[in-house]
Amino acid sequence: MKIIGLTGGIASGKSTVTNYLRQQGYTVVDCDKIAWELAEPDRSIWQIYFARYGSRVINPDRSLNRQAVADIVFNNKNELSVINSLVHPLIKEEMLSQVEEARSRGEKYIFLDVPLLFEASYDKITDETWLVYVPRNTQLKRLMARNHYSREEAIRRIDSQMSLEEKKKLSDVIINNNADRKRLRSQLEEKLEKLMLEGE
Secondary structure, eight states, rough: EEEEEOOOOTTSSHHHHHHHHHTTTEEEHHHHHHHHHHHTTHHHHHHHHHHHHGGBBBBBOOOOHHHHHHHTTTTTTHHHHHHHHHHHHHHHHHHHHHHHHHHTOOEEEEEOOTTTTTTTTGGOOOOOOEEEEEHHHHHHHHHHHOOOHHHHHHHHHHHHOHHHHHHHHHHHHEEEEEHHHHHHHHHHHHHHHHHHHHHH
């Protein structure tokens, strides 16, 4: 089985790519979805946040106040680093469990959708890495339009991640998402066809 790490940056269009891959019948293990599920009340990530920040990050219904967490970690690089070091081993454990399930089903390819693929060293468990790339200016404009952020807030969110230029140097396959969806889809078809040919 070939494990392909898929990454991008905030507002780069990675979700569009993963949706397309699923439509084509590929298994995509979604790191963010795992993190979301593990942050449900009383689950492992929820417990980490509650132990560290107390009730200020917990809603009255005991769900995690994700905005409160984001306000803390995106404004303090040290906190972001500490939280990542606590949370990533839990996510990685669940991710590897899902990879093994796909292997036992006899799947030939599996995609790992991981925003922090290189930062958290998830690339070490992949056979190949794919990057959904956009120039920084496009990323900034899309993020401001999508999330209604000020320019300053959008820059802060982008700068909390490794730059796409850095990720580009580390990636095996670059998917340029600077045009429309039709162009994006044709690139994906081309990359997947190449993948199939290599696997024969």
